[in-house]
Amino acid sequence: xxxxxxxxxxxxxxxxxxxxxxxxxxxxxxxxxxxxxxxxxxxxxxxxxxxxxxxxxxxxxxxxxxxxxxxxxxxxxxxxxxxxxxxxxxxxxxxxxxxxxxxxxxxxxxxxxxxxxxxxxxxxxxxxxxxxxxxxxxxxxxxxxxxxxxxxxxxxxxxxxxxxxxxxxxxxxxxxxxxxxxxxxxxxxxxxxxxxxxxxxxxxxxxxxxxxxxxxxxxxxxxxxxxxxxxxxxxxxxxxxxxxxxxxxxxxxxxxxxxxxxxxxxxxxxxxxxxxxxxxxxxxxxxxxxxxxxxxxx
Amino acid sequence: xxxxxxxxxxxxxxxxxxxxxxxxxxxxxxxxxxxxxxxxxxxxxxxxxxxxxxxxxxxxxxxxxxxxxxxxxxxxxxxxxxxxxxxxxxxxxxxxxxxxxxxxxxxxxxxxxxxxxxxxxxxxxxxxxxxxxxxxxxxxxxxxxxxxxxxxxxxxxxxxxxxxxxxxxxxxxxxxxxxxxxxxxxxxxxxxxxxxxxxxxxxxxxxxxxxxxxxxxxxxxxxxxxx
Amino acid sequence: xxxxxxxxxxxxxxxxxxxxxxxxxxxxxxxxxxxxxxxxxxxxxxxxxxxxxxxxxxxxxxxxxxxxxxxxxxxxxxxxxxxxxxxxxxxxxxxxxxxxxxxxxxxxxxxxxxxxxxxxxxxxxxxxxxxxxxxxxxxxxxxxxxxxxxxxxxxxxxxxxxxxxxxxxxxxxxxxxxxxxxxxxxxxxxxxxxxxxxxxx
Numbered sequence: 001x002x003x004x005x006x007x008x009x010x011x012x013x014x015x016x017x018x019x020x021x022x023x024x025x026x027x028x029x030x031x032x033x034x035x036x037x038x039x040x041x042x043x044x045x046x047x048x049x050x051x052x053x054x055x056x057x058x059x060x061x062x063x064x065x066x067x068x069x070x071x072x073x074x075x076x077x078x079x080x081x082x083x084x085x086x087x088x089x090x091x092x093x094x095x096x097x098x099x100x101x102x103x104x105x106x107x108x109x110x111x112x113x114x115x116x117x118x119x120x121x122x123x124x125x126x127x128x129x130x131x132x133x134x135x136x137x138x139x140x141x142x143x144x145x146x147x148x149x150x151x152x153x154x155x156x157x158x159x160x161x162x163x164x165x166x167x168x169x170x171x172x173x174x175x176x177x178x179x180x181x182x183x184x185x186x187x188x189x190x191x192x193x194x195x196x197x198x199x200x201x202x203x204x205x206x207x208x209x210x211x212x213x214x215x216x217x218x219x220x221x222x223x224x225x226x227x228x229x230x231x232x233x234x235x236x237x238x239x240x241x242x243x244x245x246x247x248x249x250x251x252x253x254x255x256x257x258x259x260x261x262x263x264x265x266x267x268x269x270x271x272x273x274x275x276x277x278x279x280x281x282x283x284x285x286x287x288x289x290x291x292x293x294x295x296x297x298x
Numbered sequence: 299x300x301x302x303x304x305x306x307x308x309x310x311x312x313x314x315x316x317x318x319x320x321x322x323x324x325x326x327x328x329x330x331x332x333x334x335x336x337x338x339x340x341x342x343x344x345x346x347x348x349x350x351x352x353x354x355x356x357x358x359x360x361x362x363x364x365x366x367x368x369x370x371x372x373x374x375x376x377x378x379x380x381x382x383x384x385x386x387x388x389x390x391x392x393x394x395x396x397x398x399x400x401x402x403x404x405x406x407x408x409x410x411x412x413x414x415x416x417x418x419x420x421x422x423x424x425x426x427x428x429x430x431x432x433x434x435x436x437x438x439x440x441x442x443x444x445x446x447x448x449x450x451x452x453x454x455x456x457x458x459x460x461x462x463x464x465x466x467x468x469x470x471x472x473x474x475x476x477x478x479x480x481x482x483x484x485x486x487x488x489x490x491x492x493x494x495x496x497x498x499x500x501x502x503x504x505x506x507x508x509x510x511x512x513x514x515x516x517x518x519x520x521x522x523x524x525x
Numbered sequence: 526x527x528x529x530x531x532x533x534x535x536x537x538x539x540x541x542x543x544x545x546x547x548x549x550x551x552x553x554x555x556x557x558x559x560x561x562x563x564x565x566x567x568x569x570x571x572x573x574x575x576x577x578x579x580x581x582x583x584x585x586x587x588x589x590x591x592x593x594x595x596x597x598x599x600x601x602x603x604x605x606x607x608x609x610x611x612x613x614x615x616x617x618x619x620x621x622x623x624x625x626x627x628x629x630x631x632x633x634x635x636x637x638x639x640x641x642x643x644x645x646x647x648x649x650x651x652x653x654x655x656x657x658x659x660x661x662x663x664x665x666x667x668x669x670x671x672x673x674x675x676x677x678x679x680x681x682x683x684x685x686x687x688x689x690x691x692x693x694x695x696x697x698x699x700x701x702x703x704x705x706x707x708x709x710x711x712x713x714x715x716x717x718x719x720x721x722x723x724x725x726x
Binding site: 427428429441 | 571572573588589590591592593594595598599601602611612615616657658661663
């Protein structure tokens, strides 16, 4: 009986403290709202939320955090996103869970539109992939064919994401275009995890892996333990990675925020934002992470 | 429905995930049970300065988020960690170490509570019967056997349902360290829900069976008290 | 058995026994009001509870020759039979099945031999506990209230069995009761307790 009373008492205390916490937060929010409203009278009015599904690379590189406040200021939309693999991002679009998708797998994107889930695809920017790995035994080169052939022939360890993400699809496509079968390499493993985790795993296993440059730069800069991997292959035409943005079809899902999606597409393809994208990363990494190319037919 | 389940279960990737899950869960439950039961019983049996703190630490560890345990084990066994030369990272052995770290405190904590309630009267009884120290110890274990099974089932349940630590330490490598739960998490990230749901059903069925076993054990325990 | 200069303090309770001689092979009754320290005394005498000071001289008896019965006996999570033979088992004695069956029928537990011990009623539990205490032929038996508040039939039964044991192979009995009742008629000697001390009456 005593114990029961004690438990009831504890629960009461906890819920009370939670309730007070909530109150405090709300108060704060209101305060900040008021002040921002006062300050930003000349800026675009608050229009609400725009939900985007995108790949982990745009979040991991910090690009979205960099663009979000500018988007809010220019258009009034509050951009929120779920950063997942390309496969899942497109699935979210197919289910009408998001208003717009920003991904990098051209073939899947075109299929997405062909199936009526998306309106139109606009190229936004590209970044490139690099092969990272231990210095030995693969020599640094700009020819992906040499690197991948040596990995298969010498049965070198290679960590693939194996998660059907844009990067994973890209990797599979490269193997295919070179007529190589990674299954022939017993040291070829699938991590089933995101890019960062896969790079860490490659580092641990002294293995090779294919990664987008942005994640690689950020990871090699931020990781607590310095990576022992190096870029083994870069600059091959096969390694370019084109991002596209697509509004989810309002015909299929009338409840999606199509107005916000169109605003976002127009905004991200504008000269001003394209320039911002081209500058992103130069301060921190000494090189740009993305190359803008809106308006081209990539 | 049945055909669908069968076609999914016959998928080699899924079968290997089930196998990895079982190898991992059985070995980690076995090791944790031996350590946890021994520790819990010894903790109840002996008084020493600082015992209260040990008990409190045990209780805290019972609620440790598995990813934290996973991170600790990861740092220990990674290539540049203190146990790096043993090459345990991304192996089932490594996963078992993390699981043992998670489950042992749960088992020892539960056993300690049960023993603290039941052992004193068993000890008095054993003394009146003239049992020696070893006979008393054996009697305590025998009298607590249902609670011990219950703890082991609980540990096994925790083990098969674990994701975070297993993902960190095991690396979710296809065919080697990919478990049922990490497969579900991967399938979800690929936007493939059907197979994920099928695996989820398999796990649910297992959870149901475990729950049922626990229920049986507890019911028998309750019957003892109706006098 | 002789108890000398015994002292024990538990919380606010204090017990003092200067000198008490328990004559062997006799039935001793200890009577006193609730909370006077009978159970504590019994536990110390049985060697389950250590005294703060003082000595208990068992006159050559080993702890294995002494047993104690509680008002709410501990029953193991197993059958009536397994409970009954436990003291024999730990002594490595092979149980005499005929003897066991005879004892069980005597107290009316024959039918329940293979039943789960904890399914017994409280009266049956006391009977089982009694059999379990006498089965290994201890030299001294402490009884904590077990034999109070019995129905007259069980009282007859226990009295008869105690009498038989005393005839064949006399045992030292220490029987605690919170009031004088019929069981006391069996006693060879009575001791009275009040507030942690033995008093004359």
